[in-house]
Amino acid sequence: MPIAPRALVSPPLFMAADCRAIDRHWAAAHPTTSLMERAGTATAELAGTLASESGESVLILAGPGNNGGDALVAARLLATQGFRVVVVNRADPAHLPPDAARAWAAWRESGGTILADIPPSQRYSLVIDGLFGVGLQRDIGGEEARWIEAANGLNCPKLALDVPSGLDSDNGRVRGCALRADHTLTFLGLKPGLFTADGPDYAGQLHLDTLGIDAAALPVTPGIALTQLESRHHLPARRQNSHKGLFGHVGIVGGASGMVGACLIAGRAALQQGAGSVTLAVLDERVVVDYLEPRLMFAVPENLVDAQPSVLAIGPGLGQQPRAHALLETALAAPCPLVLDADALNLLAGDVGLAKQAARRTHPTLLTPHPGEAARLLGASSAGIQANRIKAAQRLSTQYHAHVALKGAGTIIAHPDGRYAISTSGGPWLAQAGSGDRLTGMLAALLGQGMDAGNALEAAVWLHGETASER
Structure with a gap:
């Protein structure tokens, strides 16, 4: 279950490089257990509590990496719970990372459709932002920037996965543009960029899900979030x-x-x-x-x-x-x-x-x-x-x-x-x-x-x- 960071005492902060190392070590030690499935499950559970009761669809913006894969898993699980889901994704499945490719295939096999653009003039009960996570290393432009601008203008709650798309997870700087989230569900551990510079203005209410990884298995880092006094x-x-x-x-x-x-x-x-x-x-x-x-x-x-x-x-x-x-x-x-x-x-x-x-x-x-x-x-x-x-x-x-x-x-x-x-x-x-x-x-x-x-x-x-x- 997600944890509110302020409930933790001096939780460690993980840079993007730390997160990638955690992913690699987990995959090597647990080849049959997908962290993406766990992340998608956590997303679907939180999304179900955040979606408005309007009965409108949940809009899911899925990107070309593992962040998009998390969103696709959530889409499949939300659909099984009876939510109407609209997935927007322009990624080529042949070029997706392995876990994300499997999530893409599972969504399609479940009968899910994928749109190349956000349908105009439609209202939504929730937006799930799975465009870009901690791996973002460039300024956002083009279609993705237009999607972010459109999502920011929608009158419904917005849930970002790991970090709001466009926010640098290491330093809190906006890379071109960024989604203004009402909630951010971050995985494995907290990221520095959520707490400094532009991060607090874009992240909204923070939720942490460690995806079941024991804290003792996480790398030692020099940074902490000062959430309360020790x-x-x-x-x-x-x-x-x-x-x-x-x-x-x-x-x-x-x-x-x-x-x-x-x-x-x-x-x-x-x-x-x-x-x-x-x-x-x-x-x-x-x-x-x-x-x-x-x-x-x-x-x-x-x-x-x-x-x-x-x-x-x-x-x-x-x-x-x-x-x-x-x-x-x-x-x-x-x-x-x-x-x-x-x-x-x-x-x-x-x-x-x-x-x-x-x-x-x-x-x-x-x-x-x-x-x-x-x-x-x-x-x-x-x-x-x-x-x-x-x-x-x-x-x-x-x-x-x-x-x-x-x-x-x-x-x-x-x-x-x-x-x-x-x-x-x-x-x-x-x-x-x-x-x-x-x-x-x-x-x-x-x-x-x-x-x-x-x-x-x-x-x-x-x-x-x-x-x-x-x-």
Whole structure:
């Protein structure tokens, strides 16, 4: 039975190459048991619950590969259940993969027909998208693009198999055009592209069916979907006999003239996340108190950087003037966890010396760039970053020996050891000024309370996203 991904704890993410390897290994070990038959059965079961009660036909778009074969199996099974089925497929059966060819033949032998185009002016109870799966390696055009456009315009539920056709399963990028699914039934394991970049806008509600393969038989992968917090993401319960000194002193540097709000937002978030005390080093020296949160302390920036707080965050509203540059240079030498955000990242991108200093740090370094900042750090374009968000985050993590959160739809958290996670929390409400400053404060607070750097970054991103999801 399909599983909702949010019910799983840190499920692994499989690239297209992983899925192909799983298929090969299964076929070699189980020559008489078809995964395609299992996938088609799972599709038919879910489709039966999704089809509207209008009595109209189910439209099935079947492509030239195994994804199309899954759809043809589902067509045959739905027909036996009494559904009227319209199958559209232009593939040459002589050139189909073996399993897909058998599914094509079984559909025809059962009396099923295959149309070369979508019948005009017809209504449907459901569309099943089996055009292209994880093997797509080109932009979609021609007849398939026209079919996708037509399907997107139909007023009925749409179920995509494995991934919506046109969505790159590895990186979430749309290849030319893509089906906007209401539901996606993905097989064997979860795919990164369903959770980041354009994936969340096209995949709809996700369902996972492992097709009966034991998790122990699946390959080990470096990526996980951060679907909920694990025990490693939680701080220990506070003892009654406690004091503020046990929960860290967070220092936050930023707040140049006209941008003080960024520093205040970060500081307030750090207190809300449990930091024992928070000191703001605001470059605009006219600001010496936060009347809405008077627990925040203020200090001369140079003095705070030298004071060795439990954790230091620099960047919110920092600006890029010479004083900001000097403060960043000093902060990079601080013997404590260091969070770099906003203008600290822009300064880093513009100075090779600072970049080398950051990469040489022996204490934990954490970077929280948005795609524009990541592009400047890597000497790339924002579009290039978005084309492969996982690779970009991993490059940054390697280059700076840092834990990195590449913000955006499906924030990527990359670690220096090669692991990565994609957060499934969050939403468009995070696309707002001050959102990143709040994340910086939350992260600094968790670090100040003693959480491991990598776990703290994952926890902060998740919690930050959950608050936005509630809006």
